[in-house]
Amino acid sequence: MLPRHGGSRGRSSCERSDAGGYGAEGVLLAALLLAAACSSLGGDGGGDSNLPNRGIAAYAPVERGEEAGGRVLVAAQGEALEAPSAVAQGPGVALYVTRRPAAAGERAFIARAVSEDGGITFGALEPALTPAEVPWVRGGVEGASLVEVDGVWRMAFASDDPPGIGWATSADGARFEPLEAPLLTPQEPWEQGGVSAPSVVLEGGRFALYYTARDASGRAVIARALVGTEGEVRREGVVLEGGAACVDLEGAEAPCWDMDGVEGAEVRLARSGTGRTVYRMFYLGRQGRAVGLGFAASSDGLTWSRYRYNPTLEGAGEASNLLHSERYLLYWATQGGVMLGINDRGQVSEVF
Template sequence: MDGSDEGSLPNAHAGPFREIEQEELGNARTAPRAMDDDDRFARDASVVDLDGDPSTLAAAGFFAATLGLGGAAPDPLAPPNAIVRHDAADGRSFARASATVLTPELPWEGGVVAAPSALRVGGEIWLYYAAEGGIGLARSADGAGFAREPAPVLAPDDGGWERGAVPGSPGVVRLPDGSFRMFYAVTGDGGASSVGEARSDDGLVWERVGSGPALAPGSLAGAGAPEEGEPFDGAAVSDPAPVLAVSATGRPLLRVYYAARDSHGRSAIGLAARLGHDGPLQRAVAPVFGASSALSPRAPSVAVYPGFSLLFVTQAAGTRDGQGYPVVAAGVAPADAALPPPTP
């Protein structure tokens, strides 16, 4: 990024992340699991600051979930059919109580609402989500009752590099000028996924950026390979999560966390970034989380506070039989960060 040290990837607040420890997590949660729901399999967190003040920790977490239908037990392998909200007074220890805020209602959703990306827009919470026919948007004044747009705000594009693939896993951020930027996953031939980018002035009408992906698998992009061996993101990149930041000299940064997979099926969380809000993304050569994990972390969400950042990822509950269902684990950067006491 212009050869400037201020853009070095990663840095202390951007990662790497360590797993959160037991004394840092409340609400009778077991570290590093900030969410462990084997009744509805809540996963794919999107965390929103409740008051817009980063110096306070209270947050709402929006999670994809699977509800059992007709009295049947939910299937952890079935696509999510709900988005639920759990609050956390300390930004990480999510309450056991929840509210279901969105379920599929429209034909284009195909019975699926998944991969939430929530953000504050003025006094509202806007919730982007993935469905069978594309990416939708629902808006709420209180974060509980949501009114959705009747059609996807980003539908398949037959004429470009995406070749009609359905966009999914949205990650949306609002820039300082009031415009919006969306990163989203596109699965191509053979199941490999890349990340596309779109821009919007109002968050409703979107225009794709560029004639190719904003982030492709490392082996295709010719970047991100460590000195020895294959790239950790050489097979697929997906689940983008953009975060705004400021460099050491006050220049704007746009970071994009993402799920990475190599050709052996190993998963980790990667980071790419750019100085400013436009231009190519430069990726870090090593993961920021999960490099040695056997739990297949994915779907990152990052919340930034003064002095530290919190990372939430979806991963398997464990490696033993019966532990393949998803949980949400939490991490913190920098590794020596001292978190405020958990609440409650």
């Protein structure tokens, strides 16, 4: 309650106002004290949550049991699991990998495991495509990339003997039927060392195929070709090569971290927060013995720009990126299996 007659002593002349005998400054002081009593120095907040998140970095590796060593897919003794490719199938996540058996003489094949808990734990690996089912292949089949069109799953895969990229289809995504002939075999100078690691996206009414091409010296680049609905192929050339067009934090030209080649691209089409189409690519870059996972993006699928903080993940193998249940999942091959990292900070800003 405010004092009607102000303080007891030392009242200034200000208290004798037209207010009828009590001090105006007393009321003000009381109001100030009340306000101060309700004040604090504040805490967190300020408007920096739910920031746009493109899922490029950073990924927190999923903790697994000691036996799994942090891997969501564990390779059997002596075998290797390579080139993961993750897709959403129904409510779950299907992960296709190249399974390279340990036993001499056994050929690599493509296997699939399914997760019903958002891509964290997977069931057993089952064969999805074996070399015995592909008439033109003498060696193994590997490096699956999948896309669904009108309920039909299309798979691009690679063969090392003879080198080439093939095509297969499936109604359920579990077992695939290949075409009898390869889709693409080495022809151009930059392909003389082989073609591998296909990645296919649906672009309008056609498919855009990205693949690793090696020249005669073995130096790897990422190339692109268009694939029509009848399987006709039109090459569009090299779209990303190591040691070129790198920029520093200020946007100025800078030495590249991937001087010795780029390979193993996975390209996904996305829609930005404003509705623009964005081509997203995770790829492997090499410099000497060092290997890392890089990111690049493009507006047209032909001209690519590198992420200025590359590499996003050092020491990783081929990787696959998936947006699932409002979080980004990144699977990458490593010794002894496939690792998973999750990026679920804030607001996902691209849909793919």
